[in-house]
Amino acid sequence: xxxxxxxxxxxxxxxxxxxxxxxxxxxxxxxxxxxxxxxxxxxxxxxxxxxxxxxxxxxxxxxxxxxxxxxxxxxxxxxxxxxxxxxxxxxxxxxxxxxxxxxxxxxxxxxxxxxxxxx
Amino acid sequence: xxxxxxxxxxxxxxxxxxxxxxxxxxxxxxxxxxxxxxxxxxxxxxxxxxxxxxxxxxxxxxxxxxxxxxxxxxxxxxxxxxxxxxxxxxxxxxxxxxxxxxxxxxxxxxxxxxxxxxxxxxxxxxxxxxxxxxxxxxxxxxxxxxxxxxxxxxxxxxxxxxxxxxxxxxxxxxxxxxxxxxxxxxxxxxxxxxxxxxxxxxxxxxxxxxxxxxxxxxxxxxxxxxxxxxxxxxxxxxxxxxxxxxxxxxxxxxxxxxxxxxxxxxxxxxxxxxxxxxxxxxxxxxxxxxxxxxxxxxxxxxxxxxxxxxxxxxxxxxxxxxxxxxxxxxxxxxxxxxxxxxxxxxxxxxxxxxxxxxxxxxxxxxxxxxxxxxxxxxxxxxxxxxxxxxxxxxxxxxxxxxxxxxxxxxxxxxxxxxx
Numbered sequence: 001x002x003x004x005x006x007x008x009x010x011x012x013x014x015x016x017x018x019x020x021x022x023x024x025x026x027x028x029x030x031x032x033x034x035x036x037x038x039x040x041x042x043x044x045x046x047x048x049x050x051x052x053x054x055x056x057x058x059x060x061x062x063x064x065x066x067x068x069x070x071x072x073x074x075x076x077x078x079x080x081x082x083x084x085x086x087x088x089x090x091x092x093x094x095x096x097x098x099x100x101x102x103x104x105x106x107x108x109x110x111x112x113x114x115x116x117x118x119x
Numbered sequence: 120x121x122x123x124x125x126x127x128x129x130x131x132x133x134x135x136x137x138x139x140x141x142x143x144x145x146x147x148x149x150x151x152x153x154x155x156x157x158x159x160x161x162x163x164x165x166x167x168x169x170x171x172x173x174x175x176x177x178x179x180x181x182x183x184x185x186x187x188x189x190x191x192x193x194x195x196x197x198x199x200x201x202x203x204x205x206x207x208x209x210x211x212x213x214x215x216x217x218x219x220x221x222x223x224x225x226x227x228x229x230x231x232x233x234x235x236x237x238x239x240x241x242x243x244x245x246x247x248x249x250x251x252x253x254x255x256x257x258x259x260x261x262x263x264x265x266x267x268x269x270x271x272x273x274x275x276x277x278x279x280x281x282x283x284x285x286x287x288x289x290x291x292x293x294x295x296x297x298x299x300x301x302x303x304x305x306x307x308x309x310x311x312x313x314x315x316x317x318x319x320x321x322x323x324x325x326x327x328x329x330x331x332x333x334x335x336x337x338x339x340x341x342x343x344x345x346x347x348x349x350x351x352x353x354x355x356x357x358x359x360x361x362x363x364x365x366x367x368x369x370x371x372x373x374x375x376x377x378x379x380x381x382x383x384x385x386x387x388x389x390x391x392x393x394x395x396x397x398x399x400x401x402x403x404x405x406x407x408x409x410x411x412x413x414x415x416x417x418x419x420x421x422x423x424x425x426x427x428x429x430x431x432x433x434x435x436x437x438x439x440x441x442x443x444x445x446x447x448x449x450x451x452x453x454x455x456x457x458x459x460x461x462x463x464x465x466x467x468x469x470x471x472x473x474x475x476x477x478x479x480x481x482x483x484x485x486x487x488x489x490x491x492x493x494x495x496x497x498x499x500x501x502x503x504x505x506x507x508x509x510x511x512x513x514x515x516x517x518x519x520x521x522x523x524x525x526x527x528x529x530x531x532x533x534x535x536x537x538x
Contacts, residue, residue, distance in 0.1 A: 011330065011334070013337075013359050014333070014337065016359075017334070017337040017338060017340075018337065020341070057472075057474065058523075082329035082330055084325070103329070103336075104333040104336055107336050107339075108340050108341055109343075109344055
């Protein structure tokens, strides 16, 4: 069954690169540019993965996690960011994420390998 | 790095530091007033003066009660740093009123009452500066001596001149020492705040530097995959690499601009601003493969400009790069230059994502140094702050009007002439 991914990322180049790579690996991908739009999307449908950038306009990644508390059991929330700050990473883990990934260390194909390992 | 050079950090944390100082002052008042009340009350009881002891308890309890109100207000307004100056001023006024009332009540001739002047000095030092602390200490000393003179001349109270010598001689010295201790405490408090701000600044800066590097890593990864899959249309990704590499160069220049000292105006040269803007537009337009989206409106002839050519070039690189980066392909970015007497008015306008321009005002002054900098205001990063700084260094100004979802207009006014 095709897995659904919500990519929350405001940087157009990253939206294109990660979005296209995921689609090429048969993921059904929705892309939004800020946390507020993402909250609307997750209320409308269930995703297998939600990939969240931290630094977003309007509603940032942490605020999104704080509001997205009613998560289906099968939805895995993964932070995908360039912001590596221990305090923020700890806060994100306390909000129930499955992984905290740094973009510079996780190219699209590396990200796909990691997603495949989630059961 | 010398932290004191980074005014962006000092200015940025002013209100947050003031909040910490307000809390420190309330803490000092708890201990100081309690101790003073205890000492005054004890000495009154030792001389069997129960009326005076009762008065001291009433005054001390009243001050501590009001301090409790300050405590509650300070706690409940921690999320509103703009209230910090008001709270600091209220504390200063309160301490001055208490010191004045008690001194008047006691006739101004007793050493213990003069110690109450220490609190307004502390308040003033916290609110303003080192100079204000010493000034207030001197004013307190003069005020005390003045009140003694008035009491003596009006014969309001009986004065023990021998006992008077002790506070008159030692009061200014005690206040001065107290002021020194206070400034040490304030600077310790501020340095913690400054270090925290510096850490946040570095954290945000690292993120901004990683952005184009991550994009480049992703592009190379996709190019590799596509090549293995036999795809030959690589132009799209090559264009992405070009624009991201351009952004990285601009970002590095912004960082260098932030840490490098100001150039002396003696080293400024005269150059053609019109030609520089044209070159920058062409360079950035080519990097994005969007030369057609750039609409340049400039006079026919040269615009002689006296200034730092490389910095002004960086300013325009920032503004044009931001405009192209945050607007879609096919959307026009308008750049205009117009000489007006001794000045040049430059406008860069796009119909892109826009951002909250009110946040720009605070970000430009503070470079968005917050306790948890997890909110990115599109287009408001180091580049816009650096551009603002460069405009100011050229006796000019930079103003931004932006509406999220509609676009952004940046208006720069520069002084052309040698000043």
